Amino acid sequence: MLIRLVIAWLLGIVVADILTPSLVLMGSIAGCALLCVGLLHRQPNLRLMALLALVGSLGGLRYQTAIPPPGADHVAMLIGRGEQTMIGWVAADPRRSDDGQRLVLQVEAVRVGNEARRAQGLVQLTVAPYPAYRYGQRLLVTGTLQQPRLAERPGSFDYRAYLAHRGIFAILNQPAKLTVLEGDAGLPPLRMLLQFREHCRQLMIRMLPEPQAAIGVGILLGIQSSIPDETYTTFSVTGTSHILVVSGWNFTIVATLLAGVATRLRLGRGSSLGLALSVMWIYAFFTGASAAVLRAAVMASLAAIGRAADREREPWHLLAGGCGLLTIADPHALWDVGFQLSALATASLFAFARPIEQRLSRHRPFRWAVFAPISEAFTATMAAQVLTLPLILYQFGNLSLVAPLANILLVPIVPYAMAACTLALLAGLIWLPLGQLLGPLAWLPVAWLTEGARVLAMPAWAATQIPPFPLWIMLGYYGLILAGWRRRLSSVP
Template structure:
């Protein structure tokens, strides 16, 4: 029932986005349906359907109530008004690329034609890579505002709608003037944490050579801006880019290390739980607190609470609970690409790992009792299972289809835990004393080199990855509909498609 409740809530969120219902009529419908639910409380079947209907309406109400109102002081009213001068605070950690940095400016005031006035709203500002700016800094920027580009054809990726879900409706590309102002804004604790994160990035870059240093920064801190373009392209071509994104697997490794540490320290259940939760959420904020990171941290936290209370729930409920809590806090997370890929990857792993492993175990050479074959089969099972639901979405958004991904994941992914552990030791040592970190760095260099060199070699063949032509949204949804129907049919036949593990 809980899983159906969450699915109805999410469906109501999407429905509110598509239909844009009135808040008044949503509240009226909620009151009426709540009264019906009370009247039929003694009829289990009817009561269940009314509860699901309430979940649908609550999801729609949560989305609709959180929509921004563009008043007369909104910066969006300055579109196509020529160059304007904006004063505001950097509201998020800027995203660096090889050629530019993108920062979100929370506007406080604007000036146009020599007249200054109070203003509000968020603007995506595209600047050169240097000088680099940071969260919480106050800036004055001067330039022309423009509207984000929408979809060129129905069904294509809509950049304008994507930014709108982040409450961004205007852009300023390559402003003519940028000046750093005195003072700061934003959350001071978060600003301090992000400064510490930047300090850690600098230490890793000083203790390891390239590209191993940038790879360690991506794996440990979730910062991909310093990874050389050739290395990043190799990871994308081999279908191993998920290694560079903080995911459920990263949190599983962290939780495993903390469980071992708590056991060695002989901590009681509650102190061990507090240590695990505190460390994981510190790491989540430290890694940038993206939607996918929050999903993974929430799910890992629920699993830890379940183990501590000795009432572990099945992985499907953990996944639904984590997605629901995140979307309850911010319904627009549903449209975050990283969140979509992360949630679909775990769903696909839970749904298809068992039948794929059974299929592999019945065929040569995967059923031959060679040393290491079980590990190979497990890695290949996870890789193929995840591809079922994520591959179409990757092709839809990025037009990239990796042919060599199964082999690459078998060879590269098992090195991730060792790379994380040795990189963490290197960083901790460097925080204590930089030369000490440089002495430990060779232990991290080996797995990082295996990963960077391995993806480089695997990405070399021309057939390693194919560029697919863009396809419409209805085709993507049709694919998922067919997969869902096939999964449901297999469930009815008792095929036993289900989750293997709850640690993701």
């Protein structure tokens, strides 16, 4: 029942993105009417259909209320009106690269002459790499607002829609003037957490050489902005760029570690659950709290609660619960590509890992005990590709031909790299020379990742670019996969 309700909720969100707000409101009223009629009917199927219709209409209504259209005092109304002076604060952790920084400015007021007029809304700023800005800083910005660009052709990436799902309707590239004002805004706990993360990043840079330091920062802290473009390209070509982001696997490692700590300390069930939830959610916000990270944190939290209550549900219910809760909080997260890939990879592992493992176990060398780690990595790679590869090809067009081999050689090393980087970082927080002394311990597994990706990406045939294809082809593929999977399930005795 939970899975059906979540699917209805997600479909309602998708339909609401297509319809106008008035039609969504009418659909919500119709859903309530259907529920009333269904409850009075004796047939369970009709009652279920009425309930699903209501949940779908509520999903659409939640979507429409998540980011209301710009009002009269919205900063987007100033687009095309020449140079503007705005007062606001940095509302998200800046995204840095060698070329510059991207800031999300929460506008509070606009200066007109010598007076400040109230305004609201978000503006994305693109500024120079230095000086570095941080979450919560108050800024005075002068420049000309623009609309984000539209898709160049139907089916291609629509930057305007991408930002609109984040509540951003105006951008400002290279402001004419940018001044830091006194005082801070935002959530003080989040400010402190992000400042501590930046301190950890600086320590990692001082303990490891490049590009290993940047890779270690990406794996452990979730910061990819400092990874050199050349190094990031090698991971993309080899189909292992998922190593560089914080995902559900990171939370699995954290949960396993916490379970061991709780056992050692002989903590009770309630204390163990409180420790696990606290650490995992601090880690989620510590690493940036993206849609994929929050999904992984929600799923890990549901699993921990299930274990504590002796009611651990099957993985499909955890996935559905995680996606449902996350889209209740922010229905626009459904359009985040990272969230889509994370959810599809998880579903693909649930559906296809066991069948692939059973097939491989019938053949040498996969049935040999010594090949168990390789077999596990290969199985996970191939299973995840079933549902994620079409989306990757549709969004990016990059087909890695060395991805299976690269994942076999690199993915099993990630837990050791995380553990070694964590140990070196903790030592560096206590005393920097001690962290630098343990730096080589972390350098070894991270160097395996960077050099392995570089070597595997060297052949000209390592990856190929797929021409753009229409959306219906990808949806048709998923339809065929779903039909085949359901048929296989129905044939299992």
